[in-house]
Amino acid sequence: MTAPERLSAGAIAAAVNAGESNAVAVMEASLARIAAYDAVQPQVWISRAAPEALLAQARAIDTRVAAGEHLPLAGVPYAAKDNIDVAGMETTAACPAFAYTPEQSATVIERLEAAGAICIGKTNLDQFATGLVGTRSPYGAPRNASNLAYVSGGSSSGSAVAVAAGLVAFALGTDTAGSGRVPAAFNHLVGFKPTKGRWSTRGLVPACRSIDCITVFTDALADARLVDSVVAGFDAADPFSRQLADVPITGKRIGVPRPDQRVFFGDLQSEELYARALAVLGAQAELVEVDITPLLEAAQLLYGGPWVAERTAAVDPLLRANPDAIDPVVRSILEPGLAMSAVETWNGIYRLAGLARHAEALWESVDALAFPTTGTTYRIAELAAAPIALNSNLGRYTNFVNLLDMAALAIPAGARGNGTGFGITLIGPAHSDLALVTMAETYLAAADLPPLPPLDNGDRMDTIKLAVVGAHLEGMPLHWQLTSRNARFVGAFSTAPTYRLYAMADSVPPKPALVHSPDGGEIALEVYELGLAEFGSFVAEVPPPLAIGTVTLSDGTSVKGFVAEPRALEGAEDITHLGGWRAYIGGL
Template identity: 70%
Template sequence: MDVAFHVGDIAAAVTSGRTDAVSVARAALARIDAYAAIQPAVWITRIADADVLAYARRVDARIAAGEVLPLAGVPFATKDNIDLAGVPTTAACPDFAYTPTISAEVVERLITAGAIPMGKTNLDQFATGLNGTRSPYGAPACVFNRAYVSGGSSSGSAVAVAAGLVAFALGTDTAGSGRVPAAFNGLIGMKPTKGRWSTTGLVPACRTLDCITVLAHTIADARAIDAVVAGFDRTDAYSRPREDRLVATRRIGVPAPAQRIFLGDSTAARLYEQAMATLAADGAELIEVDMAPLREAAMLLYGGPWVAERTAAALPLLDTRPEAIDPIVRAIMEAGRSVSGVDVFEGQYRLAALQRIADAMWQDIDLLALPTTPTIYRIAEMRAAPIALNSNLGLYTNFVNLLDMAALALPAGWRDNGTGVGITLIAPAWTDQGLLDAGEAYLAAAALPPPPPLNIEDNMETVKLAVVGAHLEGMPLHWQLTSREARLVSATTTAPTYRLYAMANSTPPKPALIHVGEEDGAAIAVEVYELDVAAFGSFVVEVPAPLAIGSVTLADGSTVKGFVAEPRAIVGAEDITALGGWRAYIATLPRPGGS
């Protein structure tokens, strides 16, 4: 991705004559063609090259005529549940497809502003899912590690932007579909207030909750799109007159420690804590909030009467050709048939009570700062447990639209496997501009490292392993690493929470690393190596009891796999913690043949 490939840069270059829209379009088409060999599942329908260039020529003619176009020549993608005139809308269900004669209101506004549509992107069918694997057109994968899900349902849109194919893309967000893929692919995901952007021309998932969203690389890009598409649309029954409310950033709500759930993803937990420290560094107060009412609201989306809205969205197809619908999506939609009118009203009553609790929360805080997701999953894992794992991804997202909030997903860093970790800023309705301001300030202060390189080849997945004793370089078992082509990543220390023992009667001599906590622990020298997964598995098989492979926390707070020990390992052992590491201990031993 060229860092200059941003909305404002392109529009300025085309407007000034430094380039033209046709040249920009040709370059985008070339990128799309090249990436198609890597991820063919990004697009459902690509616009013919000749038609793309016709759009571009019209932009150039308008510029030559003196028009001012805020998005002049900017290539974009549209999620394929949003209408583009003359191009089929499928919602990732071929039997549902139709060809609209007019574009969705937001698409029309973008094209009028000079943006150039490149095609329709893949999605979880009928926008029902947060993972990106529920489509007959394939599963777009995270651009940084294609073993992992891209996030959904706006999967293709996120990949198209993160891979540098287009400058921005439209997604949708009912339960987190524009925020989850933003997190996994290192993007900005703006979920506007319900009704701020028109949903005319959108295939509904839950019509009362749906939002069209933008996925972009920068806050400035998201702001530019909002400036063009936000505004009242009289043809949309759920459109609302635009408001803009200020949002302060002095009191930031965070989950109580017991409610910070990361499902074992220690890197996501660590990066979230770092992000919160960044927000607090400018003087903001972090205030713990009770997530229970928000999570109860979230349960209404799939465990309450709102599931019937998904049934309504595809009822004719569900009645006549149910086999045309993805089995997981179909099961969700079928569940809505059993929702009664009484259920609907009872759900509305409970949501109203929860809305009161949420409204009261804003008296104590200015905005929420939450993890976007607790973790990420491999595509194979998601397919093996599609309901449970998908539900996990919505832990921090599902309540937002039900409780009429605005949200902005932001990058927070990267896992060792390359996948993105994100946070989301959430505030009351109509604070969209304030959230963009807050997000901009956060990113400036966070100074995040650049994203990893795109996963172009089928790279082997790797594991980092901390060794503390006989496997250190120059020690007698180091060959077990070199024979597996392990690569030294760093020489560092553990967190100051361990003690080190020289085990008794061990040949060759080996240490036992024991976690004891901060009061009694110390930092112990380790070397961290990287192995591919298969090599790591074969290494683990050879580890003898009472040693084992577990998780070791390093000095920087990150967690890697490493040697740990059973309690019996320290029976008769010598405590050598004060020496700081195994090498120092070995240096104290008499050398063979010495006096």
């Protein structure tokens, strides 16, 4: 496995325009990548254009460039989520019974093609763009590009994976509740969600027509800027289109949730990564803690208020005539809209108006918000067991944005130990789109993010890092329990200065007990990496009063490690002042 070799739209177009490359060569390379990745995840795609047709389009681009035409996206291969019309290609919205073949492309597709981009095909999605997980499709579930056991995020699942795996330079998604931000976070991508109406939605199968946005996934902020420069603009054929405007924001005051409102659903790694992101942002701007209760209430309206009925309206004929054609989970979300009254609708609209006033007042105290894109991620198997509840968790920090007419930009902020991406989202008032990109550039320049994790081509082994402090250290009597499980030595570290170490009484062989204590010190330890099965077998052999818990290291990260029950301290000697077990053993 190697890190994905991702494509740059700007670099491709520059090379083709300069005659240093040509669109045919770019297309041939992209087709080769796609063919190879089909062996890993064919479910990324619902349909693709024939290779001969794509090469013909590439030759036409080369002819235009040779004639002296400068094309902003010359020869750039891209993908479109399959709820966006591409003339001559079937639009399914991941529901075969709904499928149709449009004669005209969506406005955004027309603008991209005029700029020289070439649509490879239509990508998979949560059916009718209803979901944040990527598992609700009869065409299969696209999986996280860095760890196939985990969700890709949705609903724009296939589009995110196509970019993350280096198959295309960018891909269009959509975003009503977070569908263009959540998959970006999980797959280490930029997810640009423009202000409502900045990009035309003519030719989009609606989810909630009044708040839908077409979005883009890219590997770099520069490519998001480039695509926006091509497709943004008023469209008289779209009743929800708006005139372009750019609201400048300084980014000097950044709103963050109050500590008691930062929910990570037990995911300590996400919590740590968000803290690191805030440390970077805090060195660049003033962090202002804000009460996000009204935002969370607005988020609840999306699936607990009249906007459910707007989703229902988009598929009403099919839902009434052939409900079994709709994914059962999606159907369970849409059906309540059939019974929603006009009174409920207007009450919801009135409540949202009040919440919008609060949101507007936020911009008086902060320039932008910086939230976790999601608080956690999940395995495919976990989503199958609890599809509604876990999906809802993923929308905590995203569902309110479009309802409250905000711009948003999801950007990478690190990787969990399992390879999946963690991201933050910069959120600003309507029309602050380009200002958010500038803020993101400043953040990423200072964030010093690690290299991309390798692609998971089906040969990835999930591992867990384990801290040992005593008899399992190298050279100690129980170290063989690690080597026999092929544990990999990660390094020597110290705990945070909040632990005490005790030599337990009557322990054979001698063992220490590590106990969390605010008045403790740093304790030397070693970290090893084990496969999941090996870790499980190791834990099964840990004798009481010891146990495996979570240990915080001096750099703020957390790993699994030895902890102790209170009874371990009976008759034990406090050896914290020695700084570690080796020092104690050496003095015996």
